Amino acid sequence: MVSHAKNAEKFxxxxxxxxxHDATLWGARSKRDLAAKSIPEWESLRTLASxxxxxxxxxxxxxxxxxxxxxxxxxxxxxxxKDGEEHNKIVGDLLVKHNINNLVKSKSILTEECxxxxxxxxxxxxxxxxxxxxxxxxxxxxPPSHIVTPAIHVKKEEIGELFHxxxxxxxxxxxxxxxxxxxxxxxxxxxxxAEAAITGVNFAIAENGGFVVxxxxxxxxxxxxxxxxxxxxxxxxxxxxxAEHLGVFLRLLARSATGQSITNYTSHFFTPKxxxxxxxxxVDNGRTEQLGREDFRNSLKCIRCGACMNTCPVYRKSGGYSxxxxxxxxxxxxxxxxxxxxxxxxxxxxxxxxGSCTNVCPVKIDLHDQLYKWRQxxxxxxxxxxxxxxxxxxxxxxxxxxKLFRFMGKxxxxxxxxxxxxxxxxxxxxxxKSRELPDSPKQSFRDWYxxxxxx
Amino acid sequence: xxxxxxxxxxxxxxxxxxxxxTLQLLEKLGLEVNYPLNQxxxxxxxxxxxxxxxxxNLIKMFEENFQKYQYVIGPSGSCVMHLKEQLSHxxxxxxxxxxxxxxxxTDILNVKELPSEFPYRVGVHSSCHGLRGLRLATPSELNxxxxxxxxxxxxxxxxxxxxxxxxxxxxxxxxxxxxVSEEAVSVKMGTDxxxxxxxxxxxxxxxTDMxxxxxxxxxxxxxxxxxxxxHITEILNGNNEVK
Numbered sequence: 001m002v003s004h005a006k007n008a009e010k011f012x013x014x015x016x017x018x019x020x021h022d023a024t025l026w027g028a029r030s031k032r033d034l035a036a037k038s039i040p041e042w043e044s045l046r047t048l049a050s051x052x053x054x055x056x057x058x059x060x061x062x063x064x065x066x067x068x069x070x071x072x073x074x075x076x077x078x079x080x081x082k083d084g085e086e087h088n089k090i091v092g093d094l095l096v097k098h099n100i101n102n103l104v105k106s107k108s109i110l111t112e113e114c115x116x117x118x119x120x121x122x123x124x125x126x127x128x129x130x131x132x133x134x135x136x137x138x139x140x141x142x143p144p145s146h147i148v149t150p151a152i153h154v155k156k157e158e159i160g161e162l163f164h165x166x167x168x169x170x171x172x173x174x175x176x177x178x179x180x181x182x183x184x185x186x187x188x189x190x191x192x193x194a195e196a197a198i199t200g201v202n203f204a205i206a207e208n209g210g211f212v213v214x215x216x217x218x219x220x221x222x223x224x225x226x227x228x229x230x231x232x233x234x235x236x237x238x239x240x241x242x243a244e245h246l247g248v249f250l251r252l253l254a255r256s257a258t259g260q261s262i263t264n265y266t267s268h269f270f271t272p273k274x275x276x277x278x279x280x281x282x283v284d285n286g287r288t289e290q291l292g293r294e295d296f297r298n299s300l301k302c303i304r305c306g307a308c309m310n311t312c313p314v315y316r317k318s319g320g321y322s323x324x325x326x327x328x329x330x331x332x333x334x335x336x337x338x339x340x341x342x343x344x345x346x347x348x349x350x351x352x353x354x355g356s357c358t359n360v361c362p363v364k365i366d367l368h369d370q371l372y373k374w375r376q377x378x379x380x381x382x383x384x385x386x387x388x389x390x391x392x393x394x395x396x397x398x399x400x401x402x403k404l405f406r407f408m409g410k411x412x413x414x415x416x417x418x419x420x421x422x423x424x425x426x427x428x429x430x431x432x433k434s435r436e437l438p439d440s441p442k443q444s445f446r447d448w449y450x451x452x453x454x455x
Numbered sequence: 456x457x458x459x460x461x462x463x464x465x466x467x468x469x470x471x472x473x474x475x476x477t478l479q480l481l482e483k484l485g486l487e488v489n490y491p492l493n494q495x496x497x498x499x500x501x502x503x504x505x506x507x508x509x510x511x512n513l514i515k516m517f518e519e520n521f522q523k524y525q526y527v528i529g530p531s532g533s534c535v536m537h538l539k540e541q542l543s544h545x546x547x548x549x550x551x552x553x554x555x556x557x558x559x560x561t562d563i564l565n566v567k568e569l570p571s572e573f574p575y576r577v578g579v580h581s582s583c584h585g586l587r588g589l590r591l592a593t594p595s596e597l598n599x600x601x602x603x604x605x606x607x608x609x610x611x612x613x614x615x616x617x618x619x620x621x622x623x624x625x626x627x628x629x630x631x632x633x634x635v636s637e638e639a640v641s642v643k644m645g646t647d648x649x650x651x652x653x654x655x656x657x658x659x660x661x662x663t664d665m666x667x668x669x670x671x672x673x674x675x676x677x678x679x680x681x682x683x684x685x686h687i688t689e690i691l692n693g694n695n696e697v698k
Contacts, residue, residue: 004637005636005637005638005639005640008637008639008640009638009639009640012639012640012643018643022647026622033595033596036596036598037598039598040598042598043597043598043599311596313625313626313628313644314637314640314644317640317643317644317647318640349504349505349633349636349637350637350640351630351633352583352626352628352629352630352633352641352644353503353583353584353630353631353633354583354587354626354630355583355584355587355588355594356583356587356594356596356625356626358587359587359594359596359597360596372502372503375503375504375505376505376506376507376508378505379504379505379506384505388504392501392504392506392509393509395496395500395501396498396501396506396509396510396512396513398495399464399495399496399498399513400495400512400513400516402492402493402494402495405464405495405496409464409467409468412468413468413469430635430638431634431635431638431673433638433642434638434642434674434677435642435645435670435673435674435676435677436672436673436676436677437673438469438470438669438672438673439469440469441469441470441471443471444467444468444471445462445466445467445468445470445471445473445474445475445490446462446467446490446492447471448471448474448475449474449478449490449492450492453478453490
């Protein structure tokens with residue numbers, strides 16, 4: 001069972017790193033604010049995007065079939081995978097079938113969700129992630145800590161060390177320009193030798209069977225255009241009905257993610273290349289189940305921009321790994337319990353319910369309301385400590401009995417006024433670990449009111 | 456206009472001066488205000504912990520306590536937001552009658568001036584439920600015409616200097632039981648908010664929710680900082696003694 005609070009406590013111990021992590025992501029949030037405010041119609045764009053996705057979710061079965069039909073007409077081959085295991089097997093079998101030795105992969109959170117890399121490595125493949133951030137964490141043997149900037153938690157000194165070890169840069173080098181150029185040279189060779197390229201999908205268009213991949217580094221294009229075989233992996237919620245809807249989503253995606261007006265590369269794929277193959281793998285992996293949960297189906301509108309992570313003060317101060325799930329932050333905390341509400345029971349509580357996530361979400365997912373609803377669900381399903389249950393039971397009983405409430409209040413205040421400090425500030429008092437308790441007045445407001453206004 | 460005064464349980468017990476300031480402020484504005492004596496808690500602590508169903512009786516008690524009032528006013532954005540939601544779930548007529556004090560002053564009473572004075576540098580902590588839940592001001596994430604109800608009221612106070620913050624509406628990390636269940640993150644969030652106020656020269660931190668201020672005050676006192684917290688009603692009511 002993941003304990004976000006415990007993991008977060010560890011992360012907060014390195015204050016310098018927390019502050020740096022917080023400031024870096026706040027920077028992304030600030031750029032997002034500027035970008036959002038540079039478009040007068042921003043809020044109506046969000047509404048529109050949310051409505052388009054609403055329509056997609058309501059008619060998902062039809063759009064999926066329409067997309068498949070058109071993709072087949074374009075010459076692609078389409079696979080359906082009910083879960084991560086099936087997805088991995090499909091991809092692995094394709095690589096075996098085509099005798100692939102060298103493959104490159106661009107960023108796909110779906111493949112992280114399915115743990116594709118591990119599966120392929122177990123089959124003996126050297127999976128080369130070509131997104132710079134992904135390559136860094138691959139060297140570090142870590143999962144992504146953020147869905148858009150997967151290595152956001154790694155400092156340049158650590159990157160210098162990894163690159164020295166894996167691609168032979170000079171020891172101690174930390175200059176970003178130097179390190180990036182080294183990575184570029186290293187990846188260029190991988191691209192040129194690749195026989196297959198695995199990409200993700202940002203948007204799949206039902207009406208024409210094409211799909212769009214957005215990157216800032218151009219690595220998806222480089223891979224897909226050089227290798228004869230492309231395998232595109234997508235969650236079934238990635239659909240949009242028409243090409244014209246891209247005009248809504250592309251304007252929202254990059255602005256929300258990084259504050260750019262558009263990603264550097266927005267690549268449209270339709271057909272296999274000459275003498276090549278284009279495979280599309282559509283994955284469910286729990287999405288249909290989430291679609292069936294009325295309170296949580298909205299979470300499937302997510303376009304994976306990461307804005308909710310950048311704005312979330314809990315995420316910024318606890319780091320992506322504290323969530324213990326592929327997708328961290330507010331959206332991850334809404335999706336994870338849908339997969340396993342026992343394992344991830346702590347995630348919906350890893351929020352102060354400040355609501356900032358809901359306000360930045362480009363498709364208007366009611367994230368903080370869903371976190372609140374998951375809390376109710378988790379308690380209902382019994383995934384809650386006995387001690388918490390008892391304390392809530394007791395508090396409710398006291399509040400239901402006004403006389404008892406007043407007696408308890410008075411007694412507690414008296415105790416707090418008269419007790420020596422060690423009786424109040426000890427290991428049982430978590431509040432008091434780093435905070436003082438409020439002063440305890442002799443009179444409650446009610447006492448004062450009776451004395452001054454009634455007598 | 457019959458006004459019922461709702462005082463959150465922890466304000467009643469630990470911050471009577473905030474209840475008093477709220478009452479006096481409303482009375483100064485010529486209103487007849489009553490405090491029903493059997494009120495306790497709105498049920499929010501349980502609800503945010505996943506035990507919303509345990510609050511059913513508390514909402515019934517709230518309805519009984521306040522049924523004869525046209526308006527119910529409380530000095531807390533968070534409790535008021537919770538009440539509005541729960542009362543509308545049970546289709547109570549009170550759902551539209553419950554107001555946080557600042558929104559009541561600006562939206563219902565249309566207050567244009569206040570006679571108080573407060574010669575200090577003040578940082579406003581925008582508590583999330585009031586801000587994003589009740590829309591007491593425009594949250595910084597949204598591209599909307601800016602409004603700011605607490606700010607509008609504070610600007611009526613003579614001598615007050617409102618300081619600009621680097622992050623004007625970031626959460627302080629109180630979050631109810633979150634403050635204890637996620638102690639480390641909560642403390643870090645609060646410490647960072649304080650730093651922002653400190654860097655910008657605030658002598659007093661004010662806000663619409665004493666709960667956030669209790670958390671910040673706990674940190675300020677432990678860290679021996681020379682910044683004080685005061686609820687917005689204390690400033691609006693003219694309490695200009697900074698303790």
